[in-house]
Amino acid sequence: MKILIPVEKKSIDGEVCKSFGRAPFFLVYDTETKASSFIKNNAADSRGGAGIKAAQLVVDNKVDGLITPRCGQNAADVINAANIKIYKTINNSIKDNIEEFLENKLEILGDIHPGFHEYGGK
Amino acid sequence: MIVAVLSGKGGTGKTLVSVNLASISEESTYIDCDVEEPNGHLFFKPKAVVSEDVLVKYPEVDNALCNGCRKCVDFCKFNAIAYIKDKLLIFKEICHSCGGCMIVCPKNALREEDRKIGEIKRGLSGQINVNIGILNPGEASGVPIINGLLKDVKNYRGNIFIDCPPGSACTVMESIKDADYCLLVAEPTLFGVHNLEMVFNLVNLFKKPHGVLINKWINDDNPVTEFCKEKGIMILEKIPFDNNLGKINSNGKIAVKEGNYYKKIFSSILEKLYEEVQDERTINP
Numbered sequence A: 001m002k003i004l005i006p007v008e009k010k011s012i013d014g015e016v017c018k019s020f021g022r023a024p025f026f027l028v029y030d031t032e033t034k035a036s037s038f039i040k041n042n043a044a045d046s047r048g049g050a051g052i053k054a055a056q057l058v059v060d061n062k063v064d065g066l067i068t069p070r071c072g073q074n075a076a077d078v079i080n081a082a083n084i085k086i087y088k089t090i091n092n093s094i095k096d097n098i099e100e101f102l103e104n105k106l107e108i109l110g111d112i113h114p115g116f117h118e119y120g121g122k
Numbered sequence B: 001m002i003v004a005v006l007s008g009k010g011g012t013g014k015t016l017v018s019v020n021l022a023s024i025s026e027e028s029t030y031i032d033c034d035v036e037e038p039n040g041h042l043f044f045k046p047k048a049v050v051s052e053d054v055l056v057k058y059p060e061v062d063n064a065l066c067n068g069c070r071k072c073v074d075f076c077k078f079n080a081i082a083y084i085k086d087k088l089l090i091f092k093e094i095c096h097s098c099g100g101c102m103i104v105c106p107k108n109a110l111r112e113e114d115r116k117i118g119e120i121k122r123g124l125s126g127q128i129n130v131n132i133g134i135l136n137p138g139e140a141s142g143v144p145i146i147n148g149l150l151k152d153v154k155n156y157r158g159n160i161f162i163d164c165p166p167g168s169a170c171t172v173m174e175s176i177k178d179a180d181y182c183l184l185v186a187e188p189t190l191f192g193v194h195n196l197e198m199v200f201n202l203v204n205l206f207k208k209p210h211g212v213l214i215n216k217w218i219n220d221d222n223p224v225t226e227f228c229k230e231k232g233i234m235i236l237e238k239i240p241f242d243n244n245l246g247k248i249n250s251n252g253k254i255a256v257k258e259g260n261y262y263k264k265i266f267s268s269i270l271e272k273l274y275e276e277v278q279d280e281r282t283i284n285p
């Protein structure tokens, strides 16, 4: 199984990024091989619709789950359309969240927010 | 003359000023470009209202033709398109109607459709032409509505007052495009300076003649007056702090119709606007 987490730095000892669409990197973690790889989130500096583009990246990496503190409605639509589950982080430690996931303790993210419409700043 | 009334945030008296200036003018047009929260109609209660829908274009996909090349996904700089499980997902509310995806699609799988994002209502309130733009909730951009409102602005009657959206986003830039003068409404507080600076930078960028109107003025010892001095901005007029004016306004009444005191204040603002616009016309004909 592969899971994806938005992160601040290219390090598994680092922290989860509070924003999904605008996270600088994504960690892809393989639960079988325990291998982790980092991909650059090229949606982070989009003018608008960063969540959608980031969600496309999640889908293209063929992961089975996304673990994130928050997720916008449009991004959730994309991810749900690909049947990928969205889990809510328990804290901002990457390792803690992976552990919880392996023990099946993470909850499904329920509160999808309606998006902030980041167009030229209202 | 076309006067745009701006402020950095809502609730500073932008609508109060536009509505009263339009009401004191002999012949005038009021245009509510604050399309997310239009409230000018609450004062004017226009009659004989005619509505028109504002439509925008968006792409619709024919999945039988689409080969999944993703050229459209990569092209859209608003990220309004995603490609999931052999299917295109189009986010209409995010689309900015640029039409580019339809041009880059090698399979002609995208066709243009119309959808309604809001309305323009036009009516009369006595002698005043009232034009209101309304953006449907959840829509990304009010620009098409503002364009519709201002398309014929040069043919409108009398003095034209544009009640702009708050802030300094693209909708505000659209709203002031044709203005002869920008009236910046500010409250004399530290927070007021911050809001004023936003719109001041914007009108400067567009090189629009402008002046400040201080609302809820108490005395000249305030941060906004200081800011204007420092930047060399003209303070056109001050509206003294007045509980009664607040009451008139929150009851949906028009102050200049409620007594000579308010008539005088707004007549004086109007006179100064005439002078300023005249001056500008002489200097930059």
Ligand code: SF4
Pocket (backbone or CB within 6 Å): B058, B059, B075, B076, B077, B078, B079, B080, B081, B094, B095, B096, B097, B098, B099, B100, B101, B102
């Ligand atoms: S019309 Fe332009 S903004 Fe709309 S989806 Fe196509 S490329 Fe994106």
Ligand code: SF4
Pocket (backbone or CB within 6 Å): B061, B065, B066, B067, B068, B069, B070, B071, B072, B073, B088, B104, B105, B106, B107, B108, B109, B110
């Ligand atoms: S460009 Fe055309 S063919 Fe390619 S993915 Fe988009 S709709 Fe399909």
